Amino acid sequence: MKRIYATTIALAAALAPALIAAPAHADPLSQTGQNQLVDRVIQRALSQRGVPFVYGGGDVNGPTNSARARAATTRSALTDITGRAILPSTQGNPPVPGSVTPGLPGTSLVPSEDMPDTTTVGFDASGLIQYAFAGAGIKMPRTSGEQCSVGQKVPPAQARPGDLLCYGPGGTQSVALYLGNNQMIEGTSPAVSVSPARTSNMVPYLTRVLSS
Template sequence: MIRRAGSQMGVPYSWGGGSLQGPSKGVDSGANTVGFDCSGLVRYAFAGVGVLIPRFSGDQYNAGRHVPPAEAKRGDLIFYGPGGGQHVTLYLGNGQMLEASGSAGKVTVSPVRKAGMTPFVTRIIEY
């Protein structure tokens, strides 16, 4: 799942973009760009291991078990904004996360940001 998401490094950010099969044209501001938004990238990653999760980050936040951030494991989802509705990333471990970043304009690895983070991360796959 992490390998599948990581294979998209550098793919453009496209609001509303991303399908189960890969990058796609987004909507509104992303309508002319083939790429991923945050929740589209995460959904694509999990689909690669046969796990279907909802399309929107606020729904993804409630799709698994909530875990305190201090107990986050590689593959957990980190959310931002009320109810996780503003942004979602894939935790890589060692303080790093993989994300389709609107500010970076692409799929990239970033340090985990604490500002705006929800009180819990979400574990979709238990191991």
């Protein structure tokens, strides 16, 4: 355990200055076209600052309510035969169907009152990414884990605006859009916001969907 903890600290220390480093230069022959697409993605994401966070919220057309997330949880509840609690994600994505909490006595399926109301429209982390990339004509998968599995994996030292920062195993907990200058935008509680790029719990690579 001590070795794992020390490794985590060392990795975070290595990633922090790398994210601040100047972006690597694209090939000049294709840089203009790629930059235009990246700008569209970033501006589309920035246009949603302040939009509320909603589990399961957002798609290619904009913010939505939590009906999709509620439906997914209901389906999981009906098919889960273990009788153990379904875990909602904690970092900006809808509950993961089939996820359970093993070994906890007295747990039960997540009650409906714990789900977000269906009157508020907004984004979760992956919903915002899907909406942003649709501005460049790119149809992204809907979950953060799927989004972090596409494109090119690049080291943080080569971070460019438009790259994805992924959190949790395989990016399954959350995903954010890197803006450059050590800033990112994320669909997180309480609302879509810009913040310093964080390295805590980040996977050791960035995902580049638009590459030159």
